[in-house]
Amino acid sequence: MLTMTVPTRLQPSDIFVQRHIGPNPDEVSKMLATLGLASLEELVAETIPAAIHVEKSLDLGPPRGEHALLEDLRSLSQGNVVYRSFVGMGYYGTITPPVVQRNVLENPGWYTQYTPYQPEISQGRLEALLNFQTMVADLTGLPLANASLLDEATAAAEAMAMCFAISRKRSLGFFVAQDCHPQTINVIRTRARPIGVDVIVGDVSDIDFEAQDLCGVLVQYPATDGRINDYRDLAERAHAAGSVLVVATDLLALTLLRPPGEFGADIAIGSSQRFGVPMGYGGPHAAFMATRSEYVRKMPGRIVGISRDAEGNPGYRLSMQTREQHIRRAQATSNICTAQVLLAIMAGMYGAYHGPEGLKQIAGRVHGLSRILAKGLEAQGYALVPGPFFDTVKVLACADSEAIQAAARDHRMNLRVFDDGALGISLDETTELHHIGNLLEVFGMGREPVVSVADLAADIEYEVDPAFRRSSDFLNHEVFHRYHSEHEMLRYLNRLQSRDLSLTVSMIPLGSCTMKLNGTSEMIPITWPEFAYLHPFAPTEQARGYQTLFQQLERWLAEITGYAAISLQPNAGSQGEYAGLLSIRAYHAAQGQQRDVCLIPVSAHGTNPASAVMAGMRVVAVACDEQGNIDIDDLKVRAVEHADDLAALMITYPSTHGVFEEDVKEICQIVHEYGGQVYMDGANMNAQVGHCRPGDIGADVCHLNLHKTFCIPHGGGGPGMGPIGVASHLAPYLPGHPLEEVDPEQGVGPVSAAPYGSSAILPISWMYIALMGREGLERATEVAILNANYMAHRLQDHYDILYTGPNGRVAHEFVIDIRPYRSSANITVEDIAKRLMDYGFHAPTMSWPVAGTLMIEPTESETKGELDRFCDAMISIRNEIRSIEDGQADLENNVLKRAPHTAAVVTSDSWDRPYSRAEAAYPAPGLRQFKFWPAVGRVDNAFGDRNLICTCPSVEDLAS
Numbered sequence: 001m002l003t004m005t006v007p008t009r010l011q012p013s014d015i016f017v018q019r020h021i022g023p024n025p026d027e028v029s030k031m032l033a034t035l036g037l038a039s040l041e042e043l044v045a046e047t048i049p050a051a052i053h054v055e056k057s058l059d060l061g062p063p064r065g066e067h068a069l070l071e072d073l074r075s076l077s078q079g080n081v082v083y084r085s086f087v088g089m090g091y092y093g094t095i096t097p098p099v100v101q102r103n104v105l106e107n108p109g110w111y112t113q114y115t116p117y118q119p120e121i122s123q124g125r126l127e128a129l130l131n132f133q134t135m136v137a138d139l140t141g142l143p144l145a146n147a148s149l150l151d152e153a154t155a156a157a158e159a160m161a162m163c164f165a166i167s168r169k170r171s172l173g174f175f176v177a178q179d180c181h182p183q184t185i186n187v188i189r190t191r192a193r194p195i196g197v198d199v200i201v202g203d204v205s206d207i208d209f210e211a212q213d214l215c216g217v218l219v220q221y222p223a224t225d226g227r228i229n230d231y232r233d234l235a236e237r238a239h240a241a242g243s244v245l246v247v248a249t250d251l252l253a254l255t256l257l258r259p260p261g262e263f264g265a266d267i268a269i270g271s272s273q274r275f276g277v278p279m280g281y282g283g284p285h286a287a288f289m290a291t292r293s294e295y296v297r298k299m300p301g302r303i304v305g306i307s308r309d310a311e312g313n314p315g316y317r318l319s320m321q322t323r324e325q326h327i328r329r330a331q332a333t334s335n336i337c338t339a340q341v342l343l344a345i346m347a348g349m350y351g352a353y354h355g356p357e358g359l360k361q362i363a364g365r366v367h368g369l370s371r372i373l374a375k376g377l378e379a380q381g382y383a384l385v386p387g388p389f390f391d392t393v394k395v396l397a398c399a400d401s402e403a404i405q406a407a408a409r410d411h412r413m414n415l416r417v418f419d420d421g422a423l424g425i426s427l428d429e430t431t432e433l434h435h436i437g438n439l440l441e442v443f444g445m446g447r448e449p450v451v452s453v454a455d456l457a458a459d460i461e462y463e464v465d466p467a468f469r470r471s472s473d474f475l476n477h478e479v480f481h482r483y484h485s486e487h488e489m490l491r492y493l494n495r496l497q498s499r500d501l502s503l504t505v506s507m508i509p510l511g512s513c514t515m516k517l518n519g520t521s522e523m524i525p526i527t528w529p530e531f532a533y534l535h536p537f538a539p540t541e542q543a544r545g546y547q548t549l550f551q552q553l554e555r556w557l558a559e560i561t562g563y564a565a566i567s568l569q570p571n572a573g574s575q576g577e578y579a580g581l582l583s584i585r586a587y588h589a590a591q592g593q594q595r596d597v598c599l600i601p602v603s604a605h606g607t608n609p610a611s612a613v614m615a616g617m618r619v620v621a622v623a624c625d626e627q628g629n630i631d632i633d634d635l636k637v638r639a640v641e642h643a644d645d646l647a648a649l650m651i652t653y654p655s656t657h658g659v660f661e662e663d664v665k666e667i668c669q670i671v672h673e674y675g676g677q678v679y680m681d682g683a684n685m686n687a688q689v690g691h692c693r694p695g696d697i698g699a700d701v702c703h704l705n706l707h708k709t710f711c712i713p714h715g716g717g718g719p720g721m722g723p724i725g726v727a728s729h730l731a732p733y734l735p736g737h738p739l740e741e742v743d744p745e746q747g748v749g750p751v752s753a754a755p756y757g758s759s760a761i762l763p764i765s766w767m768y769i770a771l772m773g774r775e776g777l778e779r780a781t782e783v784a785i786l787n788a789n790y791m792a793h794r795l796q797d798h799y800d801i802l803y804t805g806p807n808g809r810v811a812h813e814f815v816i817d818i819r820p821y822r823s824s825a826n827i828t829v830e831d832i833a834k835r836l837m838d839y840g841f842h843a844p845t846m847s848w849p850v851a852g853t854l855m856i857e858p859t860e861s862e863t864k865g866e867l868d869r870f871c872d873a874m875i876s877i878r879n880e881i882r883s884i885e886d887g888q889a890d891l892e893n894n895v896l897k898r899a900p901h902t903a904a905v906v907t908s909d910s911w912d913r914p915y916s917r918a919e920a921a922y923p924a925p926g927l928r929q930f931k932f933w934p935a936v937g938r939v940d941n942a943f944g945d946r947n948l949i950c951t952c953p954s955v956e957d958l959a960s
Contacts, residue, residue, distance in 0.1 A: 012065030016771035022863035031790040040782040046807040052692045063773040066521040077530035079545030085414040085535035088426025092274040112503035115717035119317040123935035124496035126316035132348035134951040138474035139254040140268035141261025142290035146301040148344035152271040153187035153753035155287035163216025163244040171215040179223035190749035194616030209241035216244040226392030235264025255363040276350030282536035282754025284719035286344035300334030307944025309937035335610035338572035342715030356475040368462040388465035397421035407442045477952040499935035511813040511845040511855025514708035522767040536754040562695025563725030567734040571757035576703025576722025581615035586733040595647035603656040603849040628657025628803040639674040646676040654811035656849040657803040668698030685709040687812035690778030710765035783860035784812040794871040798878040813857035825884035837900035839873040900934040
């Protein structure tokens with residue numbers, strides 16, 4: 001047990017560490033004995049090189065009890081004062097349907113899944129994502145949508161890169177309308193600078209397509225000041241010049257407004273936040289992108305499509321996976337790795353719950369309230385921006401502007417203040433009629449009301465301007481018409497959940513992905529109003545609780561990593577990589593050096609080379625030796641070869657092969673000697689916390705996957721967070737934000753729409769670190785290493801363990817070799833992955849970092865019983881392979897080749913297979929007590945790519 005400063009008998013009954021770490025002390029002793037060791041300290045000494053092991057304990061508090069810490073966080077949250085925000089700018093109050101909040105957002109059956117790379121056990125969320133794609137495609141009037149991006153601003157930046165890829169002339173000019181949201185403009189500028197795209201911000205009426213040579217144009221519809229503009233002529237002009245038109249838009253407005261696809265848009269982007277996802281001081285929210293079918297191979301991110309399984313039944317899957325960044329690497333369309341799956345599912349379910357008529361009613365109500373407000377303001381003598389609008393009224397600058405702002409604050413309201421002194425008021429689903437009265441009272445400045453709100457509301461037009469009115473139908477598929485009662489929606493959500501394997505079912509032993517317990521007490525605070533309802537651009541004094549939490553979390557992460565400064569802004573691991581490389585690039589530029597070569601080992605995560613290219617760097621590969629370590633001789637050759645241009649080396653530590661490289665300090669020294677900086681990918685931080693620190697090792701910057709090591713749940717593929725830590729010399733070059741003081745010639749611009757990324761999920765990591773304390777975090781690392789070594793020991797007589805350290809130990813993960821069975825039994829990693837589903841498990845990471853292998857990571861939160869259950873399954877599968885090798889089982893028609901086995905197949909009237917139904921469905925004894933059934937048989941990926949269907953299919957589509 002952990003030693004604590006409080007006597008054992010006085011410790012709280014709910015100390016989290018004892019609940020988080022899976023193996024109890026007796027199990028730890030047994031596993032150590034299996035390894036021939038006497039203590040965890042002995043294991044750590046044999047695993048982590050002495051040269052990097054931390055001698056000093058982390059300066060963190062003791063382990064905490066869950067109840068007491070929740071009380072402390074509740075007190076801290078009171079520093080956030082939730083005013084009613086009428087700020088808009090892409091963030092709005094919304095009503096999360098309680099059935100969706102309780103059964104999706106707060107449900108571990110939805111938030112603990114992994115990315116749906118194994119479609120047979122991911123059919124529930126794949127269907128939910130297909131609903132989201134269909135909703136986006138219908139509302140935007142464009143046929144193809146992806147399964148979400150990170151936020152609206154980064155979606156706009158992705159669209160800019162997509163325009164360059166589409167443009168026939170490969171033009172380097174990109175025009176951004178000046179009435180786009182300001183955070184979008186700034187993120188685009190950040191993204192454009194390193195890749196040489198010239199961003200022009202101005203009035204679209206001033207565009208000269210012949211002189212400006214543009215690959216694309218971005219407009220906002222409705223504009224950031226509320227106006228609805230007609231872009232039909234602009235679309236024609238852009239297309240005639242070979243340019244692409246991108247429209248940033250609002251899904252709720254599109255229920256009433258003519259969709260972008262109908263007036264010539266090629267790409268539509270935006271945020272689905274107002275479809276039931278709280279503002280959360282900036283996120284997480286699911287952005288969307290829709291485009292024309294001919295641009296499908298240029299679209300970034302993930303796309304869900306429909307294929308068929310081995311029995312010919314429909315099966316959902318991720319389409320066109322060969323475009324994913326981990327395969328295309330430096331040629332990837334993007335480094336997008338995290339899709340905001342959980343939030344996209346919430347938005348899609350919001351659409352299904354309300355249906356097209358319900359959404360139009362919500363939009364019409366918001367628009368009607370906006371019209372009442374506008375009439376009331378005009379009656380009081382205020383001048384408004386002329387022209388049609390949807391939900392945002394802009395009051396032109398007047399002498400009373402500051403007094404109005406003060407009065408608004410007195411009424412606990414936030415208005416938007418434009419640079420010219422004008423005031424913006426954006427209404428939303430949560431706005432009530434009495435709020436209109438309050439606003440008119442604020443603008444009345446104590447004067448008697450000219451007209452009552454009731455009189456204004458008596459004769460109001462709820463339809464938008466006829467010139468922009470939508471005439472086309474949308475959301476005609478059955479899914480948007482069946483689930484309008486709570487009971488039906490509840491059943492639908494549970495039906496989908498039952499088709500997905502999550503951590504509520506079994507361990508998910510994915511190497512490099514750290515699928516660990518997301519404790520319930522960690523998740524509770526994210527829906528507290530003080531965290532959930534705050535607008536990201538509310539005045540700082542209204543977010544003191546958040547600011548305190550950020551400061552504490554930054555200090556803790558700096559202590560854990562050994563860095564001088566932390567940026568919480570990157571809202572995905574891939575964004576952390578990108579931000580870290582931008583900081584390195586800015587640092588070199590400040591030294592007057594134009595270094596642009598990034599050395600990347602051949603075993604690196606696929607996002608690494610894609611991020612380097614996005615940061616304007618040239619990728620040069622570095623070889624690895626037979627043990628998977630960086631080949632130091634080759635590193636020296638590359639460093640010398642590019643000495644004048646060397647910007648950075650990207651490494652992962654422990655290595656992507658699951659071992660602590662002994663020479664990591666020397667590797668860092670070599671790069672520094674030739675003028676480069678060292679970037680460490682923090683994906684494997686779960687093997688370091690409390691025992692070694694990236695900053696001490698010599699890395700200059702490291703991103704942290706909070707959705708791995710620090711317990712933010714994967715959410716079926718997102719949300720994630722990827723903050724970066726940097727050494728002191730890089731601190732001035734961390735990402736800034738337009739709302740903060742940033743030197744544009746020195747600091748890096750924003751990489752996310754909100755200043756602190758997905759702020760609403762940061763309390764999860766705050767809770768985890770505070771609950772675990774110093775001893776708990778150190779013990780978690782030790783047990784993660786113990787669990788991996790125990791499993792490797794149990795499996796080593798059945799599979800070859802490819803890589804180990806000098807003492808025969810692995811880190812927190814290990815790689816087993818499946819390649820020999822291709823020739824001996826015609827069995828591949830895919831066959832084993834599918835067969836594991838019959839045993840009730842998700843497969844380990846397939847064919848990475850070495851093709852034909854499986855990479856296994858158990859994490860510290862899995863018990864010895866669960867580790868043994870998985871090992872027993874793998875040993876049983878090895879025996880099934882031996883049956884093929886021995887000729888006892890058919891080479892093609894066997895339990896592995898035909899896996900997974902669905903309930904429909906096993907219970908069918910006919911059975912023509914040379915093995916029994918029991919062998920197919922119940923290969924392990926415990927499965928008789930509980931059995932997770934794959935929803936479909938093995939999905940045919942090639943068929944799905946040849947027959948691309950990426951929206952909810954009709955009966956005719958399925959029949960064909």
